[in-house]
Amino acid sequence: MKGKATSFDIAHYAGVSQSTVSRALRNSPLVNEETRRRVHEVAKQLNYKVDKNASNLRTQQSSTLALLLFEDPTSDESQINPFFLAMLGSITRACAKEGYDLLVSFQSSSSDWQADYEDSHRADGLILLGYGDYLDYQPKFKTLIDQHTKFVCWGASVDNRPDLTVSCDNYGGGKLAAEHLLATGRTDCAFIGDASDHSPEFFARYQGFKDAFLAKGIKLNERKMANAISTEESGYHATRSLIANNIRFNSLFAASDLIAIGAIRALKEAKIKVPDDVHVVGFDNIAVASFVNPPLTTVQQDTTLAGQMLVDNLLKLIRGEHVENTLLPPRLIIRGSSV
Amino acid sequence: MKGKATSFDIAHYAGVSQSTVSRALRNSPLVNEETRRRVHEVAKQLNYKVDKNASNLRTQQSSTLALLLFEDPTSDESQINPFFLAMLGSITRACAKEGYDLLVSFQSSSSDWQADYEDSHRADGLILLGYGDYLDYQPKFKTLIDQHTKFVCWGASVDNRPDLTVSCDNYGGGKLAAEHLLATGRTDCAFIGDASDHSPEFFARYQGFKDAFLAKGIKLNERKMANAISTEESGYHATRSLIANNIRFNSLFAASDLIAIGAIRALKEAKIKVPDDVHVVGFDNIAVASFVNPPLTTVQQDTTLAGQMLVDNLLKLIRGEHVENTLLPPRLIIRGSSV
DNA sequence: TGACATTATGACACCGGTGTCAGATTAGGA
DNA sequence: TCCTAATCTGACACCGGTGTCATAATGTCA
Numbered sequence: 001m002k003g004k005a006t007s008f009d010i011a012h013y014a015g016v017s018q019s020t021v022s023r024a025l026r027n028s029p030l031v032n033e034e035t036r037r038r039v040h041e042v043a044k045q046l047n048y049k050v051d052k053n054a055s056n057l058r059t060q061q062s063s064t065l066a067l068l069l070f071e072d073p074t075s076d077e078s079q080i081n082p083f084f085l086a087m088l089g090s091i092t093r094a095c096a097k098e099g100y101d102l103l104v105s106f107q108s109s110s111s112d113w114q115a116d117y118e119d120s121h122r123a124d125g126l127i128l129l130g131y132g133d134y135l136d137y138q139p140k141f142k143t144l145i146d147q148h149t150k151f152v153c154w155g156a157s158v159d160n161r162p163d164l165t166v167s168c169d170n171y172g173g174g175k176l177a178a179e180h181l182l183a184t185g186r187t188d189c190a191f192i193g194d195a196s197d198h199s200p201e202f203f204a205r206y207q208g209f210k211d212a213f214l215a216k217g218i219k220l221n222e223r224k225m226a227n228a229i230s231t232e233e234s235g236y237h238a239t240r241s242l243i244a245n246n247i248r249f250n251s252l253f254a255a256s257d258l259i260a261i262g263a264i265r266a267l268k269e270a271k272i273k274v275p276d277d278v279h280v281v282g283f284d285n286i287a288v289a290s291f292v293n294p295p296l297t298t299v300q301q302d303t304t305l306a307g308q309m310l311v312d313n314l315l316k317l318i319r320g321e322h323v324e325n326t327l328l329p330p331r332l333i334i335r336g337s338s339v
Numbered sequence: 340m341k342g343k344a345t346s347f348d349i350a351h352y353a354g355v356s357q358s359t360v361s362r363a364l365r366n367s368p369l370v371n372e373e374t375r376r377r378v379h380e381v382a383k384q385l386n387y388k389v390d391k392n393a394s395n396l397r398t399q400q401s402s403t404l405a406l407l408l409f410e411d412p413t414s415d416e417s418q419i420n421p422f423f424l425a426m427l428g429s430i431t432r433a434c435a436k437e438g439y440d441l442l443v444s445f446q447s448s449s450s451d452w453q454a455d456y457e458d459s460h461r462a463d464g465l466i467l468l469g470y471g472d473y474l475d476y477q478p479k480f481k482t483l484i485d486q487h488t489k490f491v492c493w494g495a496s497v498d499n500r501p502d503l504t505v506s507c508d509n510y511g512g513g514k515l516a517a518e519h520l521l522a523t524g525r526t527d528c529a530f531i532g533d534a535s536d537h538s539p540e541f542f543a544r545y546q547g548f549k550d551a552f553l554a555k556g557i558k559l560n561e562r563k564m565a566n567a568i569s570t571e572e573s574g575y576h577a578t579r580s581l582i583a584n585n586i587r588f589n590s591l592f593a594a595s596d597l598i599a600i601g602a603i604r605a606l607k608e609a610k611i612k613v614p615d616d617v618h619v620v621g622f623d624n625i626a627v628a629s630f631v632n633p634p635l636t637t638v639q640q641d642t643t644l645a646g647q648m649l650v651d652n653l654l655k656l657i658r659g660e661h662v663e664n665t666l667l668p669p670r671l672i673i674r675g676s677s678v
Numbered sequence: 679t680g681a682c683a684t685t686a687t688g689a690c691a692c693c694g695g696t697g698t699c700a701g702a703t704t705a706g707g708a
Numbered sequence: 709t710c711c712t713a714a715t716c717t718g719a720c721a722c723c724g725g726t727g728t729c730a731t732a733a734t735g736t737c738a
Contacts, residue, residue, distance in 0.1 A: 004458065004460075006723095006724060006725085007724070007725065008724080016687075016688085017687065017688045017689080018688090018724090018725085019687075019688060019689075019690090019726085019727090020686085020687060020688075022724095022725065022726060022727090023687090023726090023727095026726090030685080030686070030687085031686070031687085032685080032686060032687090035686080035687090047458070047486065049455050049458035049459040050459055050724090050725075051396070051459060051460050051723085051724050051725065052459045052460055052461045052725095053391075053392045053393075053395040053396040053401070053460050053461075053723085053724080053725090054392075054396050054693090054723070054724035054725035054726085055724080055725055055726075056392040056693095056725095057390070057392035057393050057396055057692095057693050057694065057695085057723090057724085057725075057726095058692075058693050058724085058725055058726045058727080059693085059725090059726065059727095060693075062392070064442075082421070082424075082626060085421075085424040085427075085428070088424070088427070088443075089424070089445075092443055092444070092445055093445060096444065096445060101442050101444065101461070102442065102443050102444070103403075103440050103441065103442055103443075104427075104431055104441050104442075104443045105431070105435065105440065105441070106428075106431050106432060106435060116388050119343065119386070119388035120388040120389055120390060120391045121343075121390050121391055121392050121694095122391045122392075122440070147386065261630060287421065287627065288626065288627045288630050291600060291627050291630055291631045291632075292630045292631070292632070293630075293631070293632030345693095345694060345695085346694070346695065347694080355717075355718085356717065356718045356719080357694090357695085357718090358696085358697090358717075358718060358719075358720090359716085359717060359718075361694095361695065361696060361697095362696090362717090365696090369715080369716065369717085370716070370717080371715080371716060371717090374716085374717090389694090389695075390693085390694050390695065391695095392693085392694080392695090393693070393694035393695035393696085393723090394694080394695055394696075395695095395723095396693090396694085396695075396696095396722095396723050396724065396725085397694085397695055397696045397697080397722075397723050398695090398696065398697095398723085399723075460724095
């Protein structure tokens with residue numbers, strides 16, 4: 001057999017028309033049981049596989065989702081944020097479970113990102129994943145909505161369309177972290193992250209954290225804060241600058257685990273002991289968290305559930321079903337860095 | 340405008356035929372400069388995107404590669420081997436660079452894996468990634484070759500077709516590890532991994548390691564070996580069983596970093612100090628390696644280069660060009676676990 | 679036995695591009 | 709001025725399926 005078999009080849013060998021082959025292979029009730037069997041038989045022998053391009057072209061859908069990964073442009077090229085990789089894994093699994101294929105693509109948020117997977121009929125919908133720079137994305141979101149592109153995004157909320165967002169309850173997670181530190185009696189707390197509304201997830205974490213302290217009548221000292229993006233390097237430098245400015249604290253909340261790991265490095269370097277001198281709590285529960293020294297207390301985001309929800313919601317959108325705003329419950333994982 | 344624009348819409352507005360539109364958009368030299376400009380103009384206004392399904396159907400190729408990830412069926416569902424995730428990242432980037440899209444799919448090596456991406460014209464070729472169980476795969480490889488499926492694989496070698504494999508020089512890497520331990524004077528060495536030919540990569544690492552010791556006239560003690568697959572758990576249990584059997588050693592070579600990390604946990608638990616009592620060397624240089632305590636000495640595999648080579652070789656195969664067997668040089672990264 | 683519903687099948691248009699071929703127009707050369 | 713070559717464009721078949729419609733074969737009931 002030269003080249004790949006087509007449904008016409010099968011039709012020929014099975015002694016039926018090509019239409020019937022198409023129907024038989026998709027188990028249409030219109031086709032006779034005996035015929036169906038025979039067609040399947042021949043198809044198997046010829047190792048026939050439906051041509052997805054032809055099929056997709058005709059049906060105008062692709063059984064494929066596209067995952068767009070946005071990375072902090074400043075992060076090292078070779079190292080991808082492990083939290084996103086975990087998400088990628090769970091999204092892949094969720095797609096497979098639903099019978100969808102997944103196209104993966106990295107976007108650098110600085111450049112003009114190409115969301116044309118849907119326009120070009122390569123994918124039925126998009127999943128946007130990133131510690132989104134909130135403000136920069138809004139115009140893009142609007143374009144996507146105007147074009148009726150189906151998409152969901154992680155973290156960053158879309159104006160007036162809360163149903164398009166799946167995210168961890170960052171505010172609640174921040175509270176969990178705060179309550180834990182308060183319970184251990186460490187009320188003089190530093191925050192490393194970004195408390196501007198540029199980074200909505202970090203902002204929400206900080207808000208929850210702050211409010212939990214306020215609820216106990218404690219006001220966080222604004223001077224004990226330093227900005228950082230979600231890399232180890234950034235966390236290290238931010239913490240170093242606090243130390244260099246002679247700012248004292250007995251506990252530290254980092255907006256992400258990578259930041260926390262960088263912070264611990266800076267603290268160690270300054271001969272500040274973790275957890276004896278400073279309790280440290282991170283956010284994400286990436287795989288590394290349990291291996292660092294000391295093991296990192298952190299707020300876990302359930303990536304498996306998150307991936308599943310992103311896919312589920314997107315499929316609902318594609319099918320035109322109603323979707324609710326989705327907020328996933330965080331969970332505190334207590335380890336050696338704070339006890 | 341209802342629905343998506345097609346090339347006929349553009350033809351209409353630009354006052355030319357659809358054929359000309361198609362040519363103009365692909366910058367065919369056949370079309371007049373002025374016409375080309377006008378067509379592009381209209382296309383942009385209508386936000387036109389070529390329908391990939393139609394295009395792929397006609398041209399019989401997809402500008403897409405598929406990545407099949409094989410995981411150890413025993414590994415935890417939620418945690419994917421970080422080494423593979425790093426590879427995934429670099430493969431994605433390499434694909435983007437070459438203008439190809441990437442379909443990602445997880446396969447459980449136990450079940451019958453579906454390699455029909457190419458048959459169904461979804462992808463032009465396959466990249467196989469996994470700590471392959473060598474023997475199980477050979478029949479599958481044969482089928483793929485018989486069907487003229489274009490594919491490359493990482494690690495596992497394909498009988499008679501060395502050109503289909505890209506891999507790290509595992510033998511050389513094992514030697515590097517051995518020479519380092521010898522240089523530190525730790526000649527009484529344990530090995531955790533799989534030294535059977537079931538796991539070709541681990542086997543090669545062990546061979547290189549063993550030969551380097553032999554070159555110094557030292558024969559490794561077979562009793563100081565334990566089998567493990569590439570998970571932290573497995574490394575932990577394997578090491579524990581050695582300790583439980585009262586087997587002594589002053590250095591340890593693990594076939595992968597995850598195994599090494601598990602081994603360190605087992606050692607610590609038994610109050611055996613790393614590196615004072617036992618020097619530990621791993622393999623892979625996953626991101627975690629530098630964060631564990633003590634930081635792990637390891638043999639680095641250059642994942643960026645590996646991803647690039649896999650993609651490059653696959654594209655060459657697709658284009659029918661000659662491909663060489665590809666072996667990437669490993670590099671020793673010395674950290675606290677062995678000095 | 680004729681009228682009608684049911685079942686199974688084939689013919690055919692269609693999805694939206696790409697590639698080939700033929701034809702129109704203009705330019706160039708004798 | 710006429711002929712040939714070069715340039716540009718449109719018509720059309722084609723890729724390999726899917727869905728609609730018409731039709732043949734069979735069964736049912738009055």
